[in-house]
Amino acid sequence: MTAFLLNLATLAAISGILASTLNFIVGYAGIFSVAHAVFFGLGAYGGAQVALLLVPDPFLACFVAALIAGGLSLCLALPALRVRGEYFVAASLGLQMVAATLFAELKPLTGGIGGLVGIPRPEIFGTVVPVLPLALAALALILFLTARLQRGAFGRTLQSIRDADSAAEALGKNVNAAKTLAVAFACAGAGVAGALYALHLSFINVESFTLDQSIQIMAMVIIGGTGTLWGPLVGAIMLLSLPAVLSFIPFIPPTEVGAVQQIIYGLAMTLLMIFRPAGLVGDQTKGRSTS
Amino acid sequence: MPGPKIGRRGALAAGLALPFIRPAIAQTAEPYVMGSLFPMSGPSAEFGEAFTRGAQVALQHIAADNLLRRPVRLQSEDSQALPQPSVVGMNKLISVDRAHWVLVSWTATSKAVAPIGDRAKTIMVNGGAVGPDLAGLSPYFWNVIALAHLEVQVMVPFLVRQRNARRVALIYVDDPLGDGILGQLRGTLPRHGGELVGSFSVPRAAQQFGPVVARVRQTRPDAVYVASFGAQNAQIVKALRDNGVTQTICSYSAFGIDSLRTMPEAEGALFTSQKLDLTGAHALTSRFATDFRARFGQPPLVYHANYYNAAYLFGLLAKQVETAGGTVNGDSLRAAMLATRKFDLVGGEGEFDEQGNMLTQMQVNEIRGQQFVAIG
Numbered sequence: 001m002t003a004f005l006l007n008l009a010t011l012a013a014i015s016g017i018l019a020s021t022l023n024f025i026v027g028y029a030g031i032f033s034v035a036h037a038v039f040f041g042l043g044a045y046g047g048a049q050v051a052l053l054l055v056p057d058p059f060l061a062c063f064v065a066a067l068i069a070g071g072l073s074l075c076l077a078l079p080a081l082r083v084r085g086e087y088f089v090a091a092s093l094g095l096q097m098v099a100a101t102l103f104a105e106l107k108p109l110t111g112g113i114g115g116l117v118g119i120p121r122p123e124i125f126g127t128v129v130p131v132l133p134l135a136l137a138a139l140a141l142i143l144f145l146t147a148r149l150q151r152g153a154f155g156r157t158l159q160s161i162r163d164a165d166s167a168a169e170a171l172g173k174n175v176n177a178a179k180t181l182a183v184a185f186a187c188a189g190a191g192v193a194g195a196l197y198a199l200h201l202s203f204i205n206v207e208s209f210t211l212d213q214s215i216q217i218m219a220m221v222i223i224g225g226t227g228t229l230w231g232p233l234v235g236a237i238m239l240l241s242l243p244a245v246l247s248f249i250p251f252i253p254p255t256e257v258g259a260v261q262q263i264i265y266g267l268a269m270t271l272l273m274i275f276r277p278a279g280l281v282g283d284q285t286k287g288r289s290t291s
Numbered sequence: 292m293p294g295p296k297i298g299r300r301g302a303l304a305a306g307l308a309l310p311f312i313r314p315a316i317a318q319t320a321e322p323y324v325m326g327s328l329f330p331m332s333g334p335s336a337e338f339g340e341a342f343t344r345g346a347q348v349a350l351q352h353i354a355a356d357n358l359l360r361r362p363v364r365l366q367s368e369d370s371q372a373l374p375q376p377s378v379v380g381m382n383k384l385i386s387v388d389r390a391h392w393v394l395v396s397w398t399a400t401s402k403a404v405a406p407i408g409d410r411a412k413t414i415m416v417n418g419g420a421v422g423p424d425l426a427g428l429s430p431y432f433w434n435v436i437a438l439a440h441l442e443v444q445v446m447v448p449f450l451v452r453q454r455n456a457r458r459v460a461l462i463y464v465d466d467p468l469g470d471g472i473l474g475q476l477r478g479t480l481p482r483h484g485g486e487l488v489g490s491f492s493v494p495r496a497a498q499q500f501g502p503v504v505a506r507v508r509q510t511r512p513d514a515v516y517v518a519s520f521g522a523q524n525a526q527i528v529k530a531l532r533d534n535g536v537t538q539t540i541c542s543y544s545a546f547g548i549d550s551l552r553t554m555p556e557a558e559g560a561l562f563t564s565q566k567l568d569l570t571g572a573h574a575l576t577s578r579f580a581t582d583f584r585a586r587f588g589q590p591p592l593v594y595h596a597n598y599y600n601a602a603y604l605f606g607l608l609a610k611q612v613e614t615a616g617g618t619v620n621g622d623s624l625r626a627a628m629l630a631t632r633k634f635d636l637v638g639g640e641g642e643f644d645e646q647g648n649m650l651t652q653m654q655v656n657e658i659r660g661q662q663f664v665a666i667g
Contacts, residue, residue: 003386008379104465104495113466113495114424117402201378202406205399208374244379247368255340258331258369 013135019220019232021189027227030162035092038099039190041209047195058122069191103206115205131200225282322364326384326393330372345598353606374403398422412621418597423471433647443475456513463518472518500530532556547593566652
């Protein structure tokens with residue numbers, strides 16, 4: 001049981017990083033990206049290659065992953081500067097599709113659909129260490145930085161951009177710089193999550209970085225509560241642990257196990273959104289229909 | 292007098308307690324646990340159901356023959372054919388259910404769970420995925436299905452000699468499976484007097500094949516080899532026939548599923564599989580076919596047989612370990628496999644190599660009148 005719970009906790013912490021970083025651009029800056037899995041993937045491939053080709057040092061892997069994902073976040077920042085709302089969703093969707101295809105095709109770097117196998121487990125000073133404490137430390141750091149940034153001038157600038165970017169610009173805010181920085185921070189965080197994911201699973205392929213994954217991360221943010229510090233983390237734990245809990249239901253016939261679990265899972269999500277429209281942690285005065 | 296009331300919190304607490312009921316019951320019987328990690332939801336659920344049915348009949352036989360001193364319980368987990376749910380499921384099977392033996396499928400799933408099974412020294416047996424890169428994943432990872440590159444070596448001589456189909460075009464999914472088959476066709480066809488006249492890769496998620504089929508037609512092939520899997524196989528077959536390709540369609544064992552058997556466009560298609568003569572004199576095969584029909588009301592297919600073999604092999608090996616007075620675990624089961632190597636399984640004798648790959652006789656099948664007919 002312990003190993004099962006530790007594995008779930010590790011994946012929850014990694015998902016928590018993903019959800020928290022996406023929340024930073026969705027909840028605070030109003031940039032609705034459905035391409036977060038791209039940066040998760042970039043970090044995973046970057047971190048995996050460091051571990052495979054150089055040394056399985058988790059800090060180096062995370063640093064390289066953050067650098068790659070944060071650096072290439074311009075791919076997302078550029079459309080974010082030019083379009084907004086549903087038009088940006090379409091732009092990020094395109095980026096997601098292009099990236100997933102590249103992940104499948106750049107075989108020397110990504111292993112193609114076959115993926116990268118045999119990624120060594122992380123080592124610090126020659127000792128193999130579990131990913132969980134590293135993931136928890138990274139999550140804590142990202143939550144701390146998010147809280148600090150949110151309360152400071154940068155956070156207020158982002159929130160003003162989210163609410164009315166023209167007004168923010170008229171008040172002298174550098175909208176382009178703020179958006180670019182927000183996207184870079186969120187994508188670098190997603191990259192770190194990717195490196196930790198690769199080191200934890202020892203195997204990655206494109207199937208973990210598709211549009212489905214991006215939507216799953218977005219669902220974590222919305223279900224937990226957008227624009228809140230703890231909401232995305234709660235959403236990540238909820239979305240990850242619910243299928244695991246459902247797998248303990250004893251009376252489902254083996255051939256029906258998947259269908260029954262998916263139905264219960266879907267129903268739970270629907271009911272949750274009906275009764276907690278602003279998410280589990282969000283302000284419940286928001287999100288309800290006024291009609 | 293008002294009766295006891297169960298509030299929402301009480302109902303929630305009862306619901307949370309539900310998962311712990313089964314282990315309390317299970318501890319009294321102490322069965323061996325056989326895990327299965329198949330896609331049980333989503334577009335590949337058809338495969339997961341087929342795999343499970345094969346294993347269920349094997350467990351029925353193990354129990355009926357009193358093969359083992361302890362019962363065997365099948366614990367199913369939904370892999371969704373994706374790496375992350377597979378890893379969660381595998382961790383549950385190993386650390387919560389204490390699985391002695393895990394049936395796996397799908398290439399990505401297999402690769403994702405192999406390190407976990409390797410660390411826990413739990414035997415994992417694949418009977419569905421055929422990617423050539425699955426050989427040698429771990430000493431505890433075995434294959435009871437011929438990997439795809441071996442199937443090509445059977446199909447090519449049949450095409451050239453029996454069907455006089457020398458010009459072969461290939462439509463293949465862009466992954467290790469497709470790449471493996473492409474490499475094999477390039478090497479095998481010239482050796483038998485054939486020629487690979489064109490090879491066309493398709494993305495894994497593609498659903499429209501009109502342009503690819505047009506290019507296939509331009510190569511004027513005698514046969515078209517389809518190397519994909521899941522629902523994409525059926526979509527490619529339909530696209531070929533809808534766009535006027537009348538030549539022979541051929542493939543590997545992934546064609547051995549009901550959705551293709553009953554598809555009018557797949558009539559006449561050829562595919563290789565492990566030898567499975569349900570009407571022959573082989574006792575275990577006949578018994579399997581009879582009991583499968585009785586339980587599920589349909590004749591068994593190759594995938595059913597593969598996972599029957601994957602599950603029944605546990606019974607044979609665990610019996611050996613029990614008889615020798617040992618403890619049934621990954622190491623003792625592997626030692627028993629390496630000591631014996633040859634086993635009487637559905638379809639005939641299967642022999643394992645050092646890496647745990649089963650070598651068995653192959654056959655060529657044709658989809659004829661919505662039936663799979665062995666023709667070579």
